[in-house]
Amino acid sequence: AQSVTQLDSQVPVFEEAPVELRCNYSSSVSVYLFWYVQYPNQGLQLLLKYLSGSTLVKGINGFEAEFNKSQTSFHLRKPSVHISDTAEYFCAVSVGDYKLSFGAGTTVTVRA
Amino acid sequence: DAGITQSPRHKVTETGTPVTLRCHQTENHRYMYWYRQDPGHGLRLIHYSYGVKDTDKGEVSDGYSVSRSKTEDFLLTLESATSSQTSVYFCAISVKASEGNEQFFGPGTRLTVL
Numbered sequence: 179a180q181s182v183t184q185l186d187s188q189v190p191v192f193e194e195a196p197v198e199l200r201c202n203y204s205s206s207v208s209v210y211l212f213w214y215v216q217y218p219n220q221g222l223q224l225l226l227k228y229l230s231g232s233t234l235v236k237g238i239n240g241f242e243a244e245f246n247k248s249q250t251s252f253h254l255r256k257p258s259v260h261i262s263d264t265a266e267y268f269c270a271v272s273v274g275d276y277k278l279s280f281g282a283g284t285t286v287t288v289r290a
Numbered sequence: 291d292a293g294i295t296q297s298p299r300h301k302v303t304e305t306g307t308p309v310t311l312r313c314h315q316t317e318n319h320r321y322m323y324w325y326r327q328d329p330g331h332g333l334r335l336i337h338y339s340y341g342v343k344d345t346d347k348g349e350v351s352d353g354y355s356v357s358r359s360k361t362e363d364f365l366l367t368l369e370s371a372t373s374s375q376t377s378v379y380f381c382a383i384s385v386k387a388s389e390g391n392e393q394f395f396g397p398g399t400r401l402t403v404l
Contacts, residue, residue, distance in 0.1 A: 187330070210390040221380060222333075222395040229389040268332055276321050276340070276384050277348075278393055280332035 180205035180271050184281035191259055192289055199254040199284045201269035211252040212270040212278070213243055222268065228252060239263070264288045293317050294396035296381050302402045309368040311399050313381030315361075321384035322364040323393065324348075324356060326377040333380065339364055371403045 185200040203209060210229050214222040226237025233245040243254045252269060269281040293316035303309050313322060321340055325333040325348075335348030337356040345356050353375060355367045368375055381396040 182332075184332075212392075214395075221397045224392060224394070227387075227390075227392060229387065270333075272390065274390055276391060277323075277335060277338065278333075280334070282330055282332045 180209060180273055180279050182269050182271050182279055182281035184267075184269050184284050186284050187282065188285050188287070190287045190289065193261055194258050196255065196257050197259050197263075197286060199267050199269075199286070201252045201254065201281060203250050203252065203269075203271045205250075205271060205273060207273050210272045210274060211243075211245060212272070213237065213241070213252070213254050214268045214270060215239075216266045216268065216283075218265070225254070225267070259286070259288050261288050261290065294381060294383060294394065296379075296396040296399050298399060299397065300400045302404065303371050304404050305372055306370050309371050309401065309403075311366045311379055311381075311401070313364045313366070313396060315364075315383050317383070318361050319383040319385060320361075321391075322358065323382040323384070324354070324364065324366045325380045325382065326350065326375075327380060327398075328377050336366065336379075371401075373403050375401065376403045377401060 181204050183202045191197045212227045213225040226235050228235045228245045236242045241256050266283045266285050268283050270278045295314045297312045323338040324336040334350045339345045339358045357365045379399045382393045384391045
């Protein structure tokens with residue numbers, strides 16, 4: 179079975195600063211990887227996904243993530259955050275069996 | 291918007307009472323899921339369905355049952371609600387992508403068991 183570890187539960191950051199959210203996974207087989215964002219009192223929205231091919235994946239709202247197979251990581255980055263990026267971010271993994279395993283989430287708080 | 295609605299959106303109930311949450315989709319997707327979201331745990335899969343009357347357990351299925359008599363509806367039932375089932379419940383559907391599949395989520399149901 180696969181599992182996901184999000185290494186930071188809370189990440190405070192100042193507006194226009196860069197941010198990196200760390201995600202590591204464990205799986206013995208090839209995986210698909212996802213980042214979701216949840217704004218306050220809303221459902222989850224897909225930010226980006228890695229299925230195959232280029233290890234650098236670009237998503238919505240200026241986010242990108244890099245798949246590193248040797249380190250079993252899929253870290254999410256944004257070079258300059260806005261107040262509106264305040265949200266909870268979830269990393270998830272699938273082994274193609276139509277089920278997702280989620281990390282515990284990272285809360286990003288952007289301050290002016 | 292993947293055409294997913296959940297009802298009710300909020301519910302307060304008492305311990306020991308039965309509760310049914312409904313998920314409705316408009317696009318005839320085969321796979322549907324129920325998750326619960328709790329602080330520090332992310333989302334955990336309760337049950338999922340891969341077709342009408344075809345369901346299977348997830349990692350936290352104890353105390354929950356599901357039914358799917360129509361493609362568009364997936365019901366989650368708490369036969370006798372307990373305080374530990376206070377949570378936010380999300381329904382999701384799976385959409386086939388160019389490779390693999392993607393899940394899209396409904397708006398959630400906030401359930402409080404007193």
